[in-house]
Amino acid sequence: MQRITITIEDDLLAALDGFMARSGASNRSEALRDLVRRGLAEDTPETAECVGVITYALDPAQRDLGRVVPESRQRHHDTTIAALSVPLDHHAAVEVAVMRGTVGSVQAYANSLFLQRGVLHGQTALIPVKTEIEFHLHGTRAHTHEHLRVQERWKP
Template sequence: MERFTVSLDDGLAQQFGEFMAQHGYNNRSEAVRDLIRSRLEQERLQQPVAEGYCVGTLTYVYNHHERELASRVTQSHHNHHDLTVAMQHVHLDHDNCLETVILRGPVQSVQAFADQVISSPGIRHGRLHLIPVDAEPASHTHGKAPYAPQFQHLHFRPIT
């Protein structure tokens, strides 16, 4: 681990202290690490052609009574089943639903899918949060039996 010193003017130091208190940080180092990590991830994912893999969440609200909106959103998820890991559906009231979707895959594909959902008429408060990951091919058995099949899959590790 590398140590370095940061000098802040009084106003910025006060804002940083308030930020730490508001978010429950007990020490400056952890707060600075999280801020740097977040900014580096944002920069990497906002490159014109972001490469590599990511995991993330897509969150949005919609009125399930709007003409065929729920079925269009569901069909979009089925069309991209390779990216959707899991979904949580919450009824906010008698009309509005909140959905949070866990996504995993190539950055460009995940971003394109999220853009398609968020830009759909009737979707409100759409947000995508991505975390860049390294994807490592893996193969091992899940079980102890000598005949247990080997499964080919990817392991995802956060980059920062």
């Protein structure tokens, strides 16, 4: 890790300190690293490998979304890691879908959900990962399988 020195206006420093307090960062360096990571995430290559956490609210009765959304995940069974639906009342649920793939494919899937009438408050969080194939020996049984390794940042 390298140490740098920056010059910053008083108002911007006060805003940084406010962010630090709200986020729970223990110092300005942590807060700045978090803000820089988030800012650089916009430059994420569409072909980069990721895990995406897609969250949204929906009315399952609207346009039969209670059937349409699970069917859309089924069509993406090879990239769906997990899904959760939490009913809030008779007309609303919060859903979470965890997907893996390229940034472009995960964002395309999320955007297709967010465009559905009856889907509200859609957000996508992308986590950079790298797939590694590993060989393991469990007793006398040897096999290979994939591990998703979380990366510190997006790499081209």
